[in-house]
Amino acid sequence: DFCHRAKDAGWQVSYLPSAEVVHYHGHSSGGRRTIGKMRWEKDNLEYFLKKHWPERKLRTRLIVMMHAIKISLFEHYSK
Numbered sequence: 001d002f003c004h005r006a007k008d009a010g011w012q013v014s015y016l017p018s019a020e021v022v023h024y025h026g027h028s029s030g031g032r033r034t035i036g037k038m039r040w041e042k043d044n045l046e047y048f049l050k051k052h053w054p055e056r057k058l059r060t061r062l063i064v065m066m067h068a069i070k071i072s073l074f075e076h077y078s079k
Contacts, residue, residue, distance in 0.1 A: 001048055035075055042067040 003013045042064060049060040 001051075004048075004052060033074075035071060035078075038067070038071045038074060042071065 007013050045067065046060065046064045049056070049063065053060070
């Protein structure tokens, strides 16, 4: 979201693959992939899409639905 807003404001956004960010707080969000983390990612993606492209409702619904299916499959096969 930050990069998207920066680009809209006329800033240049660059990607530096050798850069590294270390988070010392929020340890509970790290680690292995969990269903809770996947739901959090889906909800945040839905928020981002609705915020920046509110007119693209069908596309947003399809993307969110695909993530919901992925979560359901992950739940089913991780038992």
